[in-house]
Structures are given as structure tokens and as C-alpha cells.
Amino acid sequence: MSRLKTIILVIVILWIIAFIASKLLGTFIPERIVTDGIAVIPIHGEISIEGSSITPFIAQGASSTRIVEDIKKANENSGIKAIILDINSPGGAVVASREITTAVKNSNKPVIALIREVGASGAYWIASASDKVVADELSITGSVGVIASYIEFAKFFERYDLKYQRLVAGELKDIASPFKELTPQERILFQKKLDLIQEIFIDDVSKNRNLSPEQITEIKRGNFYLGREALDLNLVDSLGNKETAINLAKELAGIKDGSIVEYKEKKSIFDLFRDTFSSLFYYMGRGIGTELKTVNLQPELDIAAR
Amino acid sequence: MQRNIKKLLPLKKASPWKRLFAFLIDLTIVNLIVLQPLESLTKKFLPSTENFINLYSSIASSNIAALSIIAFLTGILTFLYWAILDYKLQETPGGIIFHLKTKSLLNKNLKFSQSLTRNITKISLPLLAIDSIFILTTTNGQRLFEKLSNTITTE
Numbered sequence: 276m277s278r279l280k281t282i283i284l285v286i287v288i289l290w291i292i293a294f295i296a297s298k299l300l301g302t303f304i305p306e307r308i309v310t311d312g313i314a315v316i317p318i319h320g321e322i323s324i325e326g327s328s329i330t331p332f333i334a335q336g337a338s339s340t341r342i343v344e345d346i347k348k349a350n351e352n353s354g355i356k357a358i359i360l361d362i363n364s365p366g367g368a369v370v371a372s373r374e375i376t377t378a379v380k381n382s383n384k385p386v387i388a389l390i391r392e393v394g395a396s397g398a399y400w401i402a403s404a405s406d407k408v409v410a411d412e413l414s415i416t417g418s419v420g421v422i423a424s425y426i427e428f429a430k431f432f433e434r435y436d437l438k439y440q441r442l443v444a445g446e447l448k449d450i451a452s453p454f455k456e457l458t459p460q461e462r463i464l465f466q467k468k469l470d471l472i473q474e475i476f477i478d479d480v481s482k483n484r485n486l487s488p489e490q491i492t493e494i495k496r497g498n499f500y501l502g503r504e505a506l507d508l509n510l511v512d513s514l515g516n517k518e519t520a521i522n523l524a525k526e527l528a529g530i531k532d533g534s535i536v537e538y539k540e541k542k543s544i545f546d547l548f549r550d551t552f553s554s555l556f557y558y559m560g561r562g563i564g565t566e567l568k569t570v571n572l573q574p575e576l577d578i579a580a581r
Numbered sequence: 582m583q584r585n586i587k588k589l590l591p592l593k594k595a596s597p598w599k600r601l602f603a604f605l606i607d608l609t610i611v612n613l614i615v616l617q618p619l620e621s622l623t624k625k626f627l628p629s630t631e632n633f634i635n636l637y638s639s640i641a642s643s644n645i646a647a648l649s650i651i652a653f654l655t656g657i658l659t660f661l662y663w664a665i666l667d668y669k670l671q672e673t674p675g676g677i678i679f680h681l682k683t684k685s686l687l688n689k690n691l692k693f694s695q696s697l698t699r700n701i702t703k704i705s706l707p708l709l710a711i712d713s714i715f716i717l718t719t720t721n722g723q724r725l726f727e728k729l730s731n732t733i734t735t736e
Contacts, residue, residue: 285665286662293619
């Protein structure tokens, strides 16, 4: 082998070893050293305990397990002086949202919630627990309520001669099953649960934001509000963007310059495939749907009728 | 040993200055290319501050294990660069520019064990500096580990 080829080969092989080693080390030791750091923790997508979706091929939401862990790491890192929650979420599961809210309340650093496109329902619950809430004028927030609606298939089954065989031990075991009609008694029971959850939700939000009785009455309706409206209702503290949130964070932390530390969700190779497939399946479905709409089936139906 | 050195006498003992510049060229190649993937990792563990006192205290209170592993890895890759090229070609890119070659005093061809031994101090610059002081004390300009590995750098 020529001299030049040998030199290039050796350099390339050593570079590859360095590359693999840096990736492995980066995985095991993720914490960056900072002095006056501001941690930015993303809360993107629907909130659930594991952030998982129904199938492995649909993009993940926000995992409360991961977010609580990130908040804990930021609290333990002496170089981090403040935390910004980058929120773009329509809400999600009750317990998952509450786990994050509790972690935010127990944080020993100033926490600023930045609401981007959407920060509603459970996501707003989390934001309300922060020291300050920043939203864009047109951000969607509020929606302080609980939803458990579903599609009931009972009549649909009757039409096609399908029967739901009810085999339960415990009268209310299949309450809210989509395969049978919801009885009035079941509706009342279910509604009581939803009202209880909302009561706890409203109570916490009103304490977090020091809301007046009038404001509580307004948000109890479960309405959503644009940023500007939310400011009038004392649901947010200021209108702005990431820059505004960073300046607030520096002010609350008492630091002059802060370096931003993004706590990004680590994606495995499988997560990358999942995100790719998610987009792929969406566009495939959209394409098929468009094709079906444009195909003119009428001539075939005319022939069949004749 | 004496007969071997006499055979090499027609070959000029490498000038320390040429060796130094060749080393600097190779070190540049190692830092710019070979160690480039470790750069982002190193930055992660070095605090972004212009204040030396903050820098020192941050390093002192930070993940020493992680920094040690990175330092060790850097040393190993640097060492391997020289050891492999010395064994395969008896020269490095820096050596090629200044016409420097590595020769074995025992055999016709340089053995891998000899290449490993003579370059072991390249794991750490302070070690290499101490090793290089011996160039001033030996007649044929050998570093200590060149003497121990029975090798010599010639022009």
C-alpha cells in the first residue's frame, strides 16, 4: 500500500475510534458543566407518563418521567441558576401533568414557563406552578377542564347485527365502555369523577396564580384563551418570546449573563425511525385520501345500476 | 549494538529542531483531525466562562471522572497515531516533510513492540518533555524511550 494511503487509512481509523468513543461517552455522561446556566427543558406534545404512543411508529409526546428527571438534574447541578420550561403542548394525562407540576413546585431554582403555540389544560397546570409565565399574544392557553368523551358504538353494532356480550362481575366494571350505552346512573357517576378532578385542577391553578373569585368562575368554564386574554385574566405574567423568558430567568436568578443549556430528549436510532415513519405514514394516508377523493366512481356505479 | 550503530553512521543523526517541527506538524494533524470528534465532548465538560477562578472551581467540582476519561482517550489516540505510523512506514507526515525516519538498532525492520515502546511517552506531553531532555545527554540524539526500544531517529 502506498505511503499516502497508509497515512490516510490510519488517520481515518483513529478518527472513527474517536467518534465512536465520543458518542458513547456523551451517552453515559450527558451533564454539561456550566457556571451561570439556564436550563431549557422542552415539554412538547401530549403529556403522559412515558410519552409513548399507541404504536411504535407514531411520534412520541412529552414524558413526565423524563421531564421530572430533567428538573431534578437541573436542581442538582450547581451551575444551573434558573429553569425555563419550553411548553408547546395541548395537555394530556392527569397524573402525568400533576407529577411535573409537583416537580416544578418543589424546584429550588426559579422556574419560568414559556408557552409557545399551545400551553393548555395539563400543560397550563404545569405552567401555573412556575414562578413566572410568559406567552405570546396569540398563544393558546387556559382550557382548565377535564375531558373524557368517547364515541359510543352501541347503535352502530345494533345496525349491523353485532351484539356486545356483557360479562362482568361488578355492576360498574364496564362503565363508559364504548360498546354499550351509557346509562344515566353511570353518566352521573362518571361526571362526579370529572368534576372532582376539575375541582382539584382549578384549586391548584387558582392558588398558583392567586386568582380572584371572578377569575376562578371564568376559567371554570374550561374555555381556552389567547395570550392577550390570558394576561387580562392573570393566567400569564407577560407577553413575549424566548428572549423575554431568558431575561426574566436572569432577573430572577440574579445573574448578568447566562449560558443556555438545552435539555433535549435523547433519541435512539429507533426513535429516529419512528419519527420518519410517523411523517411517512401521515403523508401516505393524506395521499391515498386525496386520490380517493379525486377518483370519479360515478361511471362504475352507473354501469352497475344498469 | 556497536556494529549496528556503525552501520547507521552514514545516516545523519536527526537535528533536534527538525524533530521538534516535525512533531508540531504531527501534533497539529492529530488535534485537527484525529481528536476532532472529542472536541464537542470536551466543550461539554469545560464550563463556558471567561473567569479563571470560576473555571478552576467548576472543573474542580465537576465530573472529574469524565474529564479524566477524555484525557486518557486523547492520550491513547495520540500514542496510537505515532506508534502505528512508525511501525508501518518508519515515518510520520511531519517526518516525511523533514526527511526523518525511524530505524531499529537491532533488526532490519522495526518491530511493533519497539514502535510501541519508543512512542509510549506521547500519551502525555509532560512525559514526552521529560523523555526528550535525554536528547541533550546522548551522543546520537536519542530520547530515553528510544534508547530503551533500541531505535533511533535519523535524517
